[in-house]
Every structure is written in C-alpha cells, then in structure tokens.
Amino acid sequence: MAVSPAVTRASVLVVEDDPSLRELYRTTLRTAGYAVVAVEDGADALRHIEQGPPAAVVLDLALPRVGGRDVQRELRSHPETRHIPIVVVSGTDMSDLDSNEYASLLMKPVAPEVLVWAVENSIRRTRARPAET
Numbered sequence: 001m002a003v004s005p006a007v008t009r010a011s012v013l014v015v016e017d018d019p020s021l022r023e024l025y026r027t028t029l030r031t032a033g034y035a036v037v038a039v040e041d042g043a044d045a046l047r048h049i050e051q052g053p054p055a056a057v058v059l060d061l062a063l064p065r066v067g068g069r070d071v072q073r074e075l076r077s078h079p080e081t082r083h084i085p086i087v088v089v090s091g092t093d094m095s096d097l098d099s100n101e102y103a104s105l106l107m108k109p110v111a112p113e114v115l116v117w118a119v120e121n122s123i124r125r126t127r128a129r130p131a132e133t
C-alpha cells in the first residue's frame with residue numbers, strides 16, 4: 001500500500017498495551033512509510049509527546065497507569081498538542097465518546113489497511129487545516 005508523499009515519514013505514536021498488537025501496528029505503519037514509536041501505556045505516551053509531538057497518535061483506550069481517555073484530555077488541554085489527530089483503536093465501548101474529539105474511532109480487530117487509511121487521512125486533514133492562533 002502506497003502512502004502519499006504528503007505523509008511519508010510523518011511520525012506516529014502507537015499506544016497499545018498488548019505486545020502483539022503493538023508490534024503489528026508498528027510494523028504495519030512502518031511498512032506504509034511512517035516513522036513509528038510504540039509505547040505500552042498512557043504515561044509513557046505523555047512522556048514521549050513532551051519530547052516532541054508526533055503527526056498522529058494511535059491510541060487504545062484501556063491502558064495501564066494512564067488510560068487512553070486521560071491521554072486524550074491531556075493532549076487537548078495544551079495548545080501545542082491539541083492539534084494532534086488521535087486514531088482510537090480499541091476493543092472497549094466507545095459509544096460515549098465525542099467523535100469530534102478524535103480523528104477516527106476503530107473497533108478491534110482492525111485490518112492493517114484500515115489502520116493505515118485512518119492514520120493517513122487524519123494527518124492529511126490536520127495538515128490541510130489552517131493553523132490555529
């Protein structure tokens with residue numbers, strides 16, 4: 001699957017506590033041309049984002065230490081991170097989520113091409129938006 005030049009080498013942070021899914025997402029996105037960092041929980045995700053915001057975050061909701069919803073709230077509370085698109089990939093109930101707060105809501109299991117599509121579209125939409133002041 002080819003990635004458009006607009007998103008090639010964009011950085012993606014994968015936050016998934018299941019080691020096999022974390023590796024699957026990492027491999028899938030790297031194969032699609034992304035620079036990928038994968039971490040196992042929300043606390044590690046927030047530490048990584050402090051070092052430099054990624055172009056997108058692939059986020060599970062059910063995470064140890066700091067949950068996915070808390071990561072989302074933290075990112076949205078800061079001007080320097082509120083623009084980062086969040087692609088949720090979760091097996092938990094998402095019916096109470098505000099879909100306007102997330103780039104995509106995907107239910108596990110997710111096909112690799114769907115994950116790549118969601119990440120690519122979220123980055124493309126974010127880059128097409130005028131900068132917030």
